[in-house]
Amino acid sequence: MRLTDRAFVLLLILPAALFLAAFVGYPLFLLLRDSFHEVSIYAPAEGIFVGWDNYAKALSSARVLGAAQRTLAYTALALSAEFVLGFGAALLFNALGRRSEILRTIFAFPLMIPPIVAGLLWRFMLIDNIGIVNHILEALGIIADASDISWLGDRDIVLFSVALPNIWLTTSFVALVLYTGLKNISSELIEAAKIDGASAFQRFRRLTLPLLRPVIAVVLILRGIDAARAFDMIWIQTEGGPRFASEILSIHIYRTMIRYGNVGEASAIAMLFMLAMLLMSAAAFFLIWGRGSAR
């Protein structure tokens, strides 16, 4: 039997496609189905159709809305810190040129640490009165007593504290990707602008930033998605506490399903969460990337 090229390709792709259909596609279908049913985790086969009830419940629940708000705040916080610090580091590497190699290696170190270890490590360093961070701050005279800041116990700042390991872990990624982007900008272009009398700030605003736009778009979208989906690092530090102050959507969905056994509502929230992420990634893509190429 002779296969056409097309049949051969399909045959090569088929096993992986079937696998993804069975273990990603089918689960998503079940998620959609369950979101319209009242399903208990203990009797998943005996769902009762409830229409849009789960969605209505989710959208009117103060706890879900709070979790959504915190997810946004957490993502914005982690993303802006990673971007500002990462961009700064990338510019520093670029200015140092070849000499930045050792520095880049050191900077890449957190990339090699498993997320839960990062979460645990920061939890360890932030323990109220015995954590090393507060003792360093005390030694520097920034706070009067080591027990002054309760990083993981104070509801007002806990969202910031649980973002710290995330920022620590992935600023390097942002920096290294942006550095690669900066290196690819032709130095002749920058030199030409210099000769034309453009100041360093003008060169940065009018040349570097626009040319770097596609790279910035990719970095922001990828890191935004990852920060919004975060689970393990927050779970290991606070499990969403104290009193839900660090409970973001993925943690709330997990709890709704496992602790409260309410699969239907968990599915509806997950559907909304996924939809919001798709829309936001698409919007970010068109806003940052699309605008640049239109020019």
Place this chain on the structure above:
Amino acid sequence: MKATFAERGIVALLVALIVIVYVFPYAFLVSTSLKPPADALTIPPTLLPQRLSLDNYRAISEFPSVQRSFGNSSLIALLCTGITLLLAVPAAYGVARYASWAGKLFLLAALITRLIPPVAVGIPLFAIMRSLGLTDTHIGVALAHATIGVPLAIWLLASFMEGIPRELEEAARVDGCSRLGALLRIIIPVAAGGIAVTAIFVFLASWNEFLFSLLLSSTGVKTAPIAIAEFKSQYSIQWGTMTSLSVLYSLPVILFSLLMQKRIVAGMTMGAVKG
């Protein structure tokens, strides 16, 4: 262009700051793990061990379930890597070599899985695994991890395979080699380096994975990150042992990462190293 003294000072300061912030936390973890267990939490905390001690590492032997979890994690990560490569190598070759709408659609679908929050797939996956009788089995958790591994591997492998000159296969075909023969005897050996890199990324993605493991494993096949996470609630926090466990758990990740430093960013772009 000569930098002024002040400029050099600022750069040096920034460099020092980066080194401190980026290396210090992990160094502190290693240092704490080498202190006597009672010194893990002292007021004020000490940077270096007053006395070197391996007691925190010895203490691990008191927790056989935690020790088993390292075995479970290794087995699951190996299974996941095997399943992933078996599926992804032919698929990536198909996508890279024969441009077709099906291939493009497939690459796009693989990319979209990157947007899906794991918790969204995890909920129904739990029910599916239960009906298949695969909850709390190594293969069940490995299959769940492969949903992350397969799209990642296809993207990485497709880019490696596009770099292989077509003439290689064409020559083989002229010599009477079948298309499948060309894949097995020509492409796979030539792409071995890329496949190895991909395998390491997939292994690490499974080793680091948390949420699927939390949902799908209970007492039988608990993975290391779950055991470490539960360690704190089960035995009130014993920070000493916790630090030694964390060091041991991160060792394979650090070793593998050092091996492929140049490629780590590519892996992260597809979400390999960090969840």
